[in-house]
Amino acid sequence: MSNAQEKRQLILDTATKLFSKYGFSKTSLDEIAAATQIAKGTVYNYFPNKEELFMAAVEQKNNEFFNILYRHIAALDSFEAKLHAFVQVPIKTAYENMPIMLESLRSMPFQYLKRLCEYRQNYRYRMLSLLKEILDLGRNQGLLNEDLASDNFCEVVLDWFLLGDSNFMVVDIEKFLERIERDHEMIIKVFLHGILKRG
Amino acid sequence: MSNAQEKRQLILDTATKLFSKYGFSKTSLDEIAAATQIAKGTVYNYFPNKEELFMAAVEQKNNEFFNILYRHIAALDSFEAKLHAFVQVPIKTAYENMPIMLESLRSMPFQYLKRLCEYRQNYRYRMLSLLKEILDLGRNQGLLNEDLASDNFCEVVLDWFLLGDSNFMVVDIEKFLERIERDHEMIIKVFLHGILKRG
Amino acid sequence: MSNAQEKRQLILDTATKLFSKYGFSKTSLDEIAAATQIAKGTVYNYFPNKEELFMAAVEQKNNEFFNILYRHIAALDSFEAKLHAFVQVPIKTAYENMPIMLESLRSMPFQYLKRLCEYRQNYRYRMLSLLKEILDLGRNQGLLNEDLASDNFCEVVLDWFLLGDSNFMVVDIEKFLERIERDHEMIIKVFLHGILKRG
Amino acid sequence: MSNAQEKRQLILDTATKLFSKYGFSKTSLDEIAAATQIAKGTVYNYFPNKEELFMAAVEQKNNEFFNILYRHIAALDSFEAKLHAFVQVPIKTAYENMPIMLESLRSMPFQYLKRLCEYRQNYRYRMLSLLKEILDLGRNQGLLNEDLASDNFCEVVLDWFLLGDSNFMVVDIEKFLERIERDHEMIIKVFLHGILKRG
């Protein structure tokens, strides 16, 4: 019964490894099949094509990551500790995923690109909610600099300080650069705040 | 100058545009040749293969960028204005280049990968020197928080606050994660400094 | 009668429909199995391979057709009415079957091709017998132009005027063209007889 | 210069032979390339894909055929001789082409199917014009049975007596069967006229 599920998982895990290592277009189904030690045709019994397999790999990886992050933060108490974890935990994941995400944006047919963006927006939304919770905690405890409490502060933090890979989903680069323009002052402000002498 | 030099430049410019737009593996020599309006074989008179052409495109783009940045900052006076420019100017470039750099890291044979890294280290070194000059200016004017004046502060700033794409050159991800571990405290420190209330 | 016979028939009917619609090579066993709502492997319990299934479908369809035609003609009285029916009834069937027959001739391994031809010759023989009966009726009533009463007149009529698909079974095209040469005079004769003014 | 044209022709001729022998879907590009003794990739320098190669083969064959037929008939004098040739000459071609045409109708993507139909309609139009010319000659000489001089008599002759393969281009089989219904009386009439005793 669960044998089929197990094999699907096996293929998915192998594919995830190879996609992470070599990227979407440089990973062939031959390689995935060989590494899973099954026939090429068998892969197609579980995933209708390469793009869907890739999508499944991305989805699984993101879900795993988010669950880990959520439990990790829930186990901590103080505002500073939670924020610390929120910054530290995702970095490795971001670095591992980013290249694949980026490359896929250039390799995938438009329909998948759209689904990929939608999926990432959902992921981004969950990350923003979590960050908002943490910052609210800090704000309630009177720890936060109030002139940073603008509506899109969470977005700026997520995108710029946490290397949120959602940036890289940008398809319309023009719009993206407009956003940079808008956010830039806040980035510089936080950065200079952070390095300039107090008093 | 000479006709040959001009033609080489023409190919290089076309290739740069196309590589930037579609990435390394999704840009074919057929397209480059067609866009340059020369024969495909002619490209091979100027560049021994696709990888070398890509390397040359990267090199040229970085040089252009660095020269622009350098002149821009030299024209400004105050520490804050220079730092502001140092943060703002590269962002667009970084975003435009990053995907290509990343994809190339997965597409290029090892020999080129090594050269690519060496080249990028050189670029990184020039960026670090420029940043050091600017921070020295701030430090000399007594503006900088002194407990941030550690040796590798410039590296941290370059990599994390400026989206220095040198990060993404990481081949040995283990070593890279060690470095994250090391730098992490400083990132959090600056970030919390920046967002926490003073006093 | 038995359950097994019913299931065999179910598969055969589905296969016949699909082969008629999409041709031999464009109909996959997956589709046949799905349309029959049984497992693909089950088909192989009833038919040893795709070719045999196709042969059975052809055989069944031809038998059905021949029985309908025979009964139809037996119910009519006059020579002209019978001949009329003999021309009219097969046309639709011929058009529906021809493409599949043709395609199968190019798709089937030689062993099946031979059996297919043998089978078609049998069908052709039954058709010729029926036509002979009808023409004998006309001849006996003194209706037929006697210089057309040569031995192979029935063959010519069957092949050329009734779109008898047996022509298309030709494997050895050389022999077939010889036959055309032989028959041609008769075809032209009937045709010109039919369109030229009398008197 | 003409070397490219010659090679294109070589490929086209080989393809025509193989398509004629094995049909569209059972002829692989590997086989075509091997039979032409060139590399598979080379075929793609001359024809963008298998369908276009097939279309080119059909087109060439039809043009050749039509030119031969036209010259042949122009060289003859009497009405009967011309009509004789019009019936006799196309038969071999029709038999050679029909199977391929039919199979392609089941194998080609819709865009090509449309082009194929358009092309065949043009071919059909040329055949009809030629037949009209011949029949006008007969009519002017008072040779033709006048109650057959209806408008669509040429079409009927072309489709039913000459095995005009245009029939087989039928995509909408319903409409086609309607046409059979309509034409049927005329077919029977000519046929019975042809075989029944005069007087």
Place this chain on the structure above:
DNA sequence: CATGAATGAGTATTCATTCAT
């Protein structure tokens, strides 16, 4: 008997690179 997962040979197509002219 019924199932459907596993197989692997086969197919069209792409593209970096070579080389004769």
Place this chain on the structure above:
DNA sequence: CATGAATGAATACTCATTCAT
């Protein structure tokens, strides 16, 4: 130098057939 035809290895995907359960 310039050309562009020729090459062939590589790739995603299909499908008839087998076989363990």
